[in-house]
Amino acid sequence: MQKTYYDPADLKKFGKISDWNEALGAKFFDYYGKVFEAGALTEREKSLIALAVAHTIQCPYCIDAYTGDGLQRGITKEEMMEALHVAAAIRGGASLVHGVQMMNKVNKLDM
Amino acid sequence: MITSLHKRESELANSKRQLEILSNGIFKQGELPTFKQKISETGQFPLRAKKLEILQINLGYMCNQVCEHCHVDAGPDRKEIMTPETMLQCLEVIKSTGAHTLDLTGGAPEMNPNFRWFVDEAYKAGIKDFIVRSNLTILQTNKKYHDLPGFFKKHNIHVVSSMPHWTRGKTDKQRGDGVFDKSIKALKELNAIGYGMPDSPLRLDLVYNPSGAFLPSNQKSLEKDFKKALFDDFNIHFHHLFAITNLPISRFLDYLIASENYEDYMCALVEAYNPSAVKNVMCTNTLSVSWDGFLYDCDFNQMLQLPVNSKVKHISEYNEHLLEGRTIVTSQHCYGCTAGAGSSCQGTLA
Numbered sequence: 429m430q431k432t433y434y435d436p437a438d439l440k441k442f443g444k445i446s447d448w449n450e451a452l453g454a455k456f457f458d459y460y461g462k463v464f465e466a467g468a469l470t471e472r473e474k475s476l477i478a479l480a481v482a483h484t485i486q487c488p489y490c491i492d493a494y495t496g497d498g499l500q501r502g503i504t505k506e507e508m509m510e511a512l513h514v515a516a517a518i519r520g521g522a523s524l525v526h527g528v529q530m531m532n533k534v535n536k537l538d539m
Numbered sequence: 540m541i542t543s544l545h546k547r548e549s550e551l552a553n554s555k556r557q558l559e560i561l562s563n564g565i566f567k568q569g570e571l572p573t574f575k576q577k578i579s580e581t582g583q584f585p586l587r588a589k590k591l592e593i594l595q596i597n598l599g600y601m602c603n604q605v606c607e608h609c610h611v612d613a614g615p616d617r618k619e620i621m622t623p624e625t626m627l628q629c630l631e632v633i634k635s636t637g638a639h640t641l642d643l644t645g646g647a648p649e650m651n652p653n654f655r656w657f658v659d660e661a662y663k664a665g666i667k668d669f670i671v672r673s674n675l676t677i678l679q680t681n682k683k684y685h686d687l688p689g690f691f692k693k694h695n696i697h698v699v700s701s702m703p704h705w706t707r708g709k710t711d712k713q714r715g716d717g718v719f720d721k722s723i724k725a726l727k728e729l730n731a732i733g734y735g736m737p738d739s740p741l742r743l744d745l746v747y748n749p750s751g752a753f754l755p756s757n758q759k760s761l762e763k764d765f766k767k768a769l770f771d772d773f774n775i776h777f778h779h780l781f782a783i784t785n786l787p788i789s790r791f792l793d794y795l796i797a798s799e800n801y802e803d804y805m806c807a808l809v810e811a812y813n814p815s816a817v818k819n820v821m822c823t824n825t826l827s828v829s830w831d832g833f834l835y836d837c838d839f840n841q842m843l844q845l846p847v848n849s850k851v852k853h854i855s856e857y858n859e860h861l862l863e864g865r866t867i868v869t870s871q872h873c874y875g876c877t878a879g880a881g882s883s884c885q886g887t888l889a
Contacts, residue, residue, distance in 0.1 A: 471760055499751060500749070500754060500756035501760065501764075502747075502761055
């Protein structure tokens, strides 16, 4: 029985998800490829966004992939860490902003 | 500051030991195909030399820098320097060759005491593209080299210089403390006399090597990022960026093993194997001449002491006809030139 839920080797098998549904798999990977092409944003900027999102959703495969991708693109560790703080700030802020709801409720119910 | 493998008396200073590592382990156990097996799968074995286009001459392994990734294991302690006698033999070939490019490299080629005389003489042959691979800092290191930018201009030299990143931290980590600031100063001086300026015929190209155990990204995108950053931060211009993959030999191999990245790096190279890059690998149109005049299919084979597979072994016996069609000597390091968009001394291939 597998001892861990995540295996780094599985990242390389990502493409195999198409084996069980070729049509949707192909559409997904085509979409994925197009998303990361340079457009209004550069490929470099998209790589940094992907890295930040990867940390937000805490996907170890994505963190591995987009740290490597960033290094290949010449993205510095300072830029990577700043991107992570943006992710952390939004994530932390998302919790905290719900405090307004808590305050509203307390103000309504409490004497 | 790190020292050369030779100075450290490391076992990896011995090219045979490097070749043992590259032939054993994951390749012997069959986890990864050998380079020969891989190019056979795509019907590209054996690789054969085509018409000579690039003559690359190594003027010596002495260098003022000791870079972490150096495939030459160059440094101030290396005493291998091309003699005037071997230079004369090279000049005979330079005058008669049909090659369109002459490429002087090292170490720091400028540190050869006969560098200027050799350039003067080679220039007379009128080869279309005359490259000197300058590490930039040598132009700032000692007064005796300060006039070299003007010397390059006088001989219409195409300057190709290493620059691993547009930030100080990444550059100095790979190439040594202070290298970034000296390189920026040298680039400004080259720009000031016309090198690298838009529309200038004085060509200045930069070489990017990844500063770690990863492959380079798209050459065009990196060039765009380098151009923007160097212009915005320092008002520096250059023409093209060559993205070169680090080959797993010499000091980079030492780094890969010490950092426990060797197997993953070799897997990454094999996974990124690109048959289109194989069609254009530089060993098929280049000849590398070592400081002592021996001939190799490329600079990497020179460092691994893998001589050309030909009756002609030395520049003094040079015969273009006999060398053409020779079988290229390969080993697992060759995966470095066929990964992704491919890699050569002139950048990507595919």
